[in-house]
Amino acid sequence: MSLPAIAPSDLSPRPPVPGIPPVAAPRVPAVSPLVPPIAPAIPSVAPMTPPPPPPGALSPPPPPSAGKGPGLDANQLADLASRCAKLEQLDYFEVLLLERTATPADIKKAFYRESRTYHPDRFFHITDKQLKEQVHELYKRVTEAYYVLRDDTKRKKYVSDVTGPERAQKLRFTEASEAETKAAAKKEQEEQIGTHPKGRQFYQQAQKDIDAGNWSAAERNLKMALTYEPSNARYKENLAEAQKRLQEEAKGKGDSFKIR
Structure with a gap:
């Protein structure tokens, strides 16, 4: 059974009936085509930079130069090269940067000071061969100076040697110097008892x-x-x-x- 066709005239609005208010046709919301929703745009954020240090703050120390040793600045490197260049002309007091009137406490303090700066263990990883050799030579002489000057008898003999006419030949305390010191100590003891x-x-x-x-x-x-x-x-x-x-x-x- 087929439905009767609806003429276009039947879809036109009816004339209002006296006494009855017209009824408004229901509003059908417009349907938008199927488009995925657009995410709101996120404003770009500039990378954060650390705030500047407050006035008077200490800046971190610069990293040591590659191959130049841990913590040796330009002045220390120059001092190391200068001292090694004239090492054979320095007496033990000059090696430890001391006066000849230095006390045993002064000598010990000077040895520890030089050891903290030039101990070879602090330079084992560097690649500068010349620097390693300079450190080794200076520290060897520093240790030798401390070994002699910390001993009262040896220090007395050494001061006599380096202040005498044969200073150039007596700058280092050799085995002969050791023998002379022992002989002098024995003679002094014999004179006493x-x-x-x-x-x-x-x-x-x-x-x-x-x-x-x-x-x-x-x-x-x-x-x-x-x-x-x-x-x-x-x-x-x-x-x-x-x-x-x-x-x-x-x-x-x-x-x-x-x-x-």
């Missing part, structure tokens, strides 16, 4: 008598010591002092004419 066992025995007893103020016994023991070592200057010096004290005691007692 003697070389003969019996002479040393009487001299040591005389020293105890002197400490006790017993000058008569000291004189007796010193004379006995001189029978074994008649040329010992120390024995003679102490005997003269003991006899002087005995004379002073005798004068104090009014007995200056007593025959001994």
Whole structure:
């Protein structure tokens, strides 16, 4: 069964009926074609830059130069080259940048200062062969200087050498210098206590008598010591002092004419 055709005239709006308000046709929303929604545009953001440091802030230290060692600046490199160039003309005090009147504490402090800067372990990774050799030579001489100057006996001998006419030949403390130092120390000890066992025995007893103020016994023991070592200057010096004290005691007692 087919539906009757609708004439165009049937779709035209009807004339209003008296007494009945017209009815508005329902509004059909317009349908947009199927287009995907467009995402809102995101404004581009410029990369953030760190704020400038406040006034007076410390800037980080620059990285060390490649192949130039850890922390050695231009001045230190120049100082290293200069000191190595004249190393053979420097005495141990000059190597440690010290005066000859430096105390043992000053010497120790100078050695630690140089070690912190030029210890070879701080330069093991660098590729500059010349710099490595300079550091090695300077640190070797610094260690040698400390070894000699920290010893009171060696320092005394070394100062005598470098202030004498043979300074140029005595700048380094060699095995010969070591032997000379030991011989001088032995001689000094022998002059103090003697070389003969019996002479040393009487001299040591005389020293105890002197400490006790017993000058008569000291004189007796010193004379006995001189029978074994008649040329010992120390024995003679102490005997003269003991006899002087005995004379002073005798004068104090009014007995200056007593025959001994």
